[in-house]
Amino acid sequence: MSTIVVAAVIVAPGGRVLAAQRAAPAALAGGWEFPGGKVDPGEGEVVALIRECREELGVEITVGERVGGDWALSEGYVLRVWLATLASGTPEAREHLALRWLGPGEYYDVEWLGADLPIMKTVESLLQQG
Numbered sequence: 001m002s003t004i005v006v007a008a009v010i011v012a013p014g015g016r017v018l019a020a021q022r023a024a025p026a027a028l029a030g031g032w033e034f035p036g037g038k039v040d041p042g043e044g045e046v047v048a049l050i051r052e053c054r055e056e057l058g059v060e061i062t063v064g065e066r067v068g069g070d071w072a073l074s075e076g077y078v079l080r081v082w083l084a085t086l087a088s089g090t091p092e093a094r095e096h097l098a099l100r101w102l103g104p105g106e107y108y109d110v111e112w113l114g115a116d117l118p119i120m121k122t123v124e125s126l127l128q129q130g
C-alpha cells in the first residue's frame with residue numbers, strides 16, 4: 001500500500017498561493033512545494049494536513065476542495081492535495097528554507113518539484129474559474 005502525502009494549496013486574497021522551499025533531503029532541497037507531509041498511521045488525511053500546516057508554518061487552516069485525484073510521486077508514495085485558506089496566524093518557514101506568496105503572473109516564478117508543477121497548473125485553472 002502506498003504512503004499518502006497530503007499538501008495544502010493555501011490561497012489568500014488576490015489569488016495568491018503559498019509556495020514553500022524544501023530544506024531536505026538533498027535531492028529535493030531548494031525545490032518548491034506545497035506545505036504538507038506524510039499521513040501518520042491511522043490518521044485522517046485532512047487531520048494530517050491541518051497538523052502539518054500547524055507544525056511547518058505555525059498557522060491554522062480551513063480546508064476546502066480537493067485538487068485532482070492521486071498525484072504520482074516516487075515509487076510507493078501518492079500525493080493528495082486540497083485548497084485551503086488561512087484561519088489564523090501568519091505562515092513562518094519553521095521547516096522550510098523560505099516561503100513565497102505567488103500572485104497571478106508569478107505562479108511559475110519558483111522551481112516547483114516535478115510533482116507540483118502540474119498541480120500548480122490545475123490550481124491556476126481552478127482559480128481562473130473563480
Ligand SMILES: Nc1nc2c([nH]c(=O)n2[C@H]2C[C@H](O)[C@@H](COP(=O)(O)OP(=O)(O)OP(=O)(O)O)O2)c(=O)[nH]1
Binds near residue numbers: 006007028113
Ligand atoms: N509535503 C509535500 N511533499 C511533497 C510535495 N511534492 C513532492 O514531491 N513531495 C514529496 C517530498 C517528500 O519525499 C514527500 C513528503 O515528505 P515530507 O518530508 O514532506 O513528509 P513529513 O513532513 O511527514 O516528514 P518526515 O516524516 O519525512 O520527517 O513527498 C509537496 O507538494 N508537498
